[in-house]
Amino acid sequence: MPDLSQYDVGLSHYLLLSAMVFCIGLVGVLVRKNTIVILMCIELMLNAVNITFVAFSRYQGNNDGSIIVFFVMAIAAAEAAVGLALIVAIFKRFKEVNIRFFEHLKG
Amino acid sequence: MAESFWIGLIFAAPILGFLINGFNFRSKNYKLAGTVGTLAVATSFVSALALFSKLVSLPEAERVITHSFFQWISVGNFHVDASFLVDQLSGVMILIITGVGSLIHLFSIGYMSHDERPAKYFAYLNLFIVNMLLLVLGENLLILFVGWEGVGLCSYLLIGFWFSDKEKAAAGMKAFITNRIGDAGLLIGMFLLFMLTGTLSVTEILAQGPFATEVTFGIVSFACLALFIGATGKSAQIPLYVWLPDAMAGPTPVSALIHAATMVTAGVYMITRLNPVFMAAPISMEIIAWVGALTALFAASIGITQWDIKKILAYSTVSQLGYMFLALGVGSFNGAMFHLMTHAFFKALMFLGSGSVIHAMHEEQDIRKMGALKKYMPITHVTFVLGWLAIIGMPPFAGFFSKDEILWMSWHSPMGSKALWFIGLIAAGMTAFYMTRLMALTFWGKSRVPENVHPHESPISMTLPLIVLGVLSVVGGWLGIPHVIGDVFGHIPNILEHWYGPKIVPIPGLEQAVASHEYALMTISVLVAGASAFTAYFWYTKREDIPKAISEKAKPLHSLVFEKYRVDEFYEAKIIKPAIETGKGLWAFVDVAFIDKISYWITSYIKDSGGGLRLLQNGNLQQYAFYIVLGLLGSISYLILG
Numbered sequence: 001m002p003d004l005s006q007y008d009v010g011l012s013h014y015l016l017l018s019a020m021v022f023c024i025g026l027v028g029v030l031v032r033k034n035t036i037v038i039l040m041c042i043e044l045m046l047n048a049v050n051i052t053f054v055a056f057s058r059y060q061g062n063n064d065g066s067i068i069v070f071f072v073m074a075i076a077a078a079e080a081a082v083g084l085a086l087i088v089a090i091f092k093r094f095k096e097v098n099i100r101f102f103e104h105l106k107g
Numbered sequence: 108m109a110e111s112f113w114i115g116l117i118f119a120a121p122i123l124g125f126l127i128n129g130f131n132f133r134s135k136n137y138k139l140a141g142t143v144g145t146l147a148v149a150t151s152f153v154s155a156l157a158l159f160s161k162l163v164s165l166p167e168a169e170r171v172i173t174h175s176f177f178q179w180i181s182v183g184n185f186h187v188d189a190s191f192l193v194d195q196l197s198g199v200m201i202l203i204i205t206g207v208g209s210l211i212h213l214f215s216i217g218y219m220s221h222d223e224r225p226a227k228y229f230a231y232l233n234l235f236i237v238n239m240l241l242l243v244l245g246e247n248l249l250i251l252f253v254g255w256e257g258v259g260l261c262s263y264l265l266i267g268f269w270f271s272d273k274e275k276a277a278a279g280m281k282a283f284i285t286n287r288i289g290d291a292g293l294l295i296g297m298f299l300l301f302m303l304t305g306t307l308s309v310t311e312i313l314a315q316g317p318f319a320t321e322v323t324f325g326i327v328s329f330a331c332l333a334l335f336i337g338a339t340g341k342s343a344q345i346p347l348y349v350w351l352p353d354a355m356a357g358p359t360p361v362s363a364l365i366h367a368a369t370m371v372t373a374g375v376y377m378i379t380r381l382n383p384v385f386m387a388a389p390i391s392m393e394i395i396a397w398v399g400a401l402t403a404l405f406a407a408s409i410g411i412t413q414w415d416i417k418k419i420l421a422y423s424t425v426s427q428l429g430y431m432f433l434a435l436g437v438g439s440f441n442g443a444m445f446h447l448m449t450h451a452f453f454k455a456l457m458f459l460g461s462g463s464v465i466h467a468m469h470e471e472q473d474i475r476k477m478g479a480l481k482k483y484m485p486i487t488h489v490t491f492v493l494g495w496l497a498i499i500g501m502p503p504f505a506g507f508f509s510k511d512e513i514l515w516m517s518w519h520s521p522m523g524s525k526a527l528w529f530i531g532l533i534a535a536g537m538t539a540f541y542m543t544r545l546m547a548l549t550f551w552g553k554s555r556v557p558e559n560v561h562p563h564e565s566p567i568s569m570t571l572p573l574i575v576l577g578v579l580s581v582v583g584g585w586l587g588i589p590h591v592i593g594d595v596f597g598h599i600p601n602i603l604e605h606w607y608g609p610k611i612v613p614i615p616g617l618e619q620a621v622a623s624h625e626y627a628l629m630t631i632s633v634l635v636a637g638a639s640a641f642t643a644y645f646w647y648t649k650r651e652d653i654p655k656a657i658s659e660k661a662k663p664l665h666s667l668v669f670e671k672y673r674v675d676e677f678y679e680a681k682i683i684k685p686a687i688e689t690g691k692g693l694w695a696f697v698d699v700a701f702i703d704k705i706s707y708w709i710t711s712y713i714k715d716s717g718g719g720l721r722l723l724q725n726g727n728l729q730q731y732a733f734y735i736v737l738g739l740l741g742s743i744s745y746l747i748l749g
Contacts, residue, residue, distance in 0.1 A: 030733055103726040 289340015396436020
C-alpha cells in the first residue's frame with residue numbers, strides 16, 4: 001500500500017477546489033449565452049460554496065456547516081424550478097433560450 | 108354697526124355672488140343666476156348707503172372712515188396694508204358703482220334671458236364690482252392698482268363674452284392690450300410718486316402736501332403725466348381711446364356698467380384722488396386739459412357719422428370723458444366728479460335704453476333699420492328722452508349743470524383758456540346734434556323696421572332700471588346747482604361743491620365769478636345745443652335729403668370721419684405692423700440664432716454624456732452580473748490589501 005501521507009488532503013485543498021469550481025461557474029455565468037448552461041453554472045457556484053461549508057464543518061469538528069448545506073441545496077432547487085419555468089416561457093415565445101431575450105422581461 | 112362690518116360686507120357680498128355663480132357656471136337658469144348676482148350687488152349698495160350715512164353724520168373736517176384688515180406686504184421698511192378708505196370722494200363713487208351696478212344687474216336678468224351662459228355672465232359682473240370697489244376704496248395705490256387691473260380683466264372677459272365670434276374676441280384683446288400700455292404709464296407714475304414721497308399710501312402722500320408748484324417740467328410733472336397716461340388707457344382718451352368703441356362687442360348692459368358708468372371713469376377718479384399732486388404740476392395739467400378737450404371734440408365728430416346705435420353711444424362716452432379730463436385739466440376737480448356722476452346716470456340710462464331697443468329689434472343695432480319705435484316702446488322712449496335732454500345739456504336736466512360747470516370753469520379758471528372753452532362749446536353742439544340724430548332715427552320719424560321684426564316693450568325688470576335712472580338723470584344735477592342760479596331761487600346751496608370741498612385743492616388765483624358772464628356763457632351753450640338739436644331733428648325727421656346731400660358734397664371729409672379718421676389703420680400701419688416686424692426680427696436673429704443655439708448646445712451635450720453613460724445600463728444581465736463580480740473583487744481586495 002503506497003504511503004499517501006505525503007499527499008495528505010487538508011483543508012486548503014478543499015478550499016482550492018472550491019475556489020476553482022466557483023470561478024468556473026462564475027466565468028460560465030458571465031460569458032455563456034445559453035440560459036440552461038448559465039443555470040448549470042450557477043449550480044456549480046452554489047456547490048462550490050457547499051464544498052467550502054462541508055470542509056469547514058469537518059475541520060472544526062461540528063455539524064453547523066453541513067446543516068447550512070441542506071438549506072443551500074433546498075434554495076438551489078427552488079431557484080432551478082423558477083429559472084427553468086422562465087426558460088420554458090422564453091423558449092415558447094422566441095424558440096431559443098439565449099440570455100439576451102430575458103431583457104424583454106423589463107417590459 | 109361697526110364700519111369694518113360694512114366695509115367687509117361691501118366686498119364680501121359680490122365676492123360670494125361671484126363664487127356661487129362661478130362654481131355654477133354651466134347653469135342655464137338665468138333667473139337664479141341673475142337673482143344671486145343682483146342681490147349680491149344690492150347688498151353692497153346697502154353697505155354703501157350705511158357707510159355714506161355714517162360719513163354724513165361725521166363732522167365735516169373728519170369725514171374719513173378707514174379700516175385696515177391685515178398687512179398685505181411687508182418688505183424692509185416698506186409696508187402695504189389691505190386698508191380701505193371711505194371719504195367724500197370714494198363715498199360718492201361706491202354709491203354710484205353699487206347703485207347703478209344694482210340697476211344694471213337687474214336689467215341684465217331680462218337682457219340675458221336668451222343667453223347660453225347667464226351664470227358665467229353674472230359671475231364676471233360681480234367680480235367686476237369687487238374690483239371696482241377695490242379701485243375706489245383702496246387706501247394704497249397698490250390696492251388701487253390691483254382693482255385697476257382687475258376691472259381691466261373683467262372688461263376683457265365681458266367684451267369677449269361671446270368669444271365664438273372672432274371679431275368680438277379680438278375686441279376684447281384690443282381693449283386688454285391697449286389698457287396694458289396705459290397701465291405701464293400708471294406704474295411708472297406710481298414708482299415716481301414712491302420715489303418722491305417714499306410711500307404709496309394715499310393719505311400719507313397727501314399728508315406731505317402742500318406741494319410746491321413746479322414751474323418747469325420736473326419730476327412731479329413727469330409723475331403726473333405718467334399717471335395721466337394710465338388714465339388715458341382706462342378712460343379712453345387720445346391716443347389710447349381706440350379700444351372703447353370696439354368694446355361695444357360685449358353685451359349691452361356691460362357697455363352701460365363698465366364702458367360708460369364706472370370703469371372708464373377710473374382715470375378721472377384717480378386724478379381727483381391725487382389732486383394736490385396734480386395741482387403742483389401745471390404743465391401736466393395743461394396737457395390734460397388739451398387732451399380732454401380735443402378728445403371731446405374728436406369723438407363727438409365721429410359720433411355724428413356712425414350708424415350703429417352702440418357705436419354712437421360709445422363715441423359719446425369718449426367725448427364726455429374728454430369733458431371730464433378738460434375739467435380736471437383746468438383744476439375743476441369738482442366739475443369732473445360732478446360730470447362723472449351725472450354721466451353715470453344718463454349714459455347708463457341710454458346704454459340700457461339702447462339695450463332695450465336692441466333686444467326688441469332682435470339684436471339689430473343699425474339705426475337705419477329702426478325709426479318710429481316710440482309707439483312700440485313707450486317707457487324706453489320716455490326714459491331715453493330724459494337721458495337725451497340730460498346729455499345735450501338742457502336745463503334743468505342733470506347734464507346741463509355738470510357740463511356747464513365744466514364749460515364755465517374752462518373759461519373762468521386761470522388754468523383754462525377761451526380756446527378750451529370754445530372747443531368744449533363746439534363739442535357740446537356736436538353732442539346735441541348726434542344725440543338728436545340718434546333719437547330721430549330710432550324713435551321718431553318714419554318706421555324703417557323690416558317687416559319680419561315686431562318690436563315690443565321690454566319686461567318690467569328691464570324698464571324699472573330705466574325709470575330709476577331716468578329720474579336720476581333729471582334730479583342728479585340739482586346736487587350741483589351753480590351759485591348764480593341758486594341765489595336767484597333763494598340760496599340753494601351747491602351741495603356737491605361743499606361736499607367735495609375739503610378734499611380738493613382750490614385753484615390759485617381764481618377770481619370771483621361775475622354772474623352776468625356766467626349767465627351769458629350758459630345762454631350761449633344752451634342756444635348752441637338747442638339750435639343744433641333742432642337742426643338734427645328737422646333734418647332727420649322731415650328732410651333726410653339734406654344730410655345726405657351734405658355728406659355727398661363733402662364726400663372725402665365725410666368718409667374720413669365715418670372711417671373714424673382712420674386712426675385704427677394708422678396705428679395698424681405705423682405701430683402694430685412695425686412692432687410685429689421687430690418681433691419677428693428679434694425672433695429670427697436673437698431667439699433662433701442665439702438663445703436657441705445655446706440651449707440646443709447644452710441639451711445636446713447633456714444628451715451625449717447621457718448616451719455614454721447609458722452603455723453601462725443597457726439591460727444585458729450578464730453585464731450586470733459582471734458589475735457584481737467587479738464589486739466583489741473590489742471589496743475582497745480592499746479587505747485583503749487595505
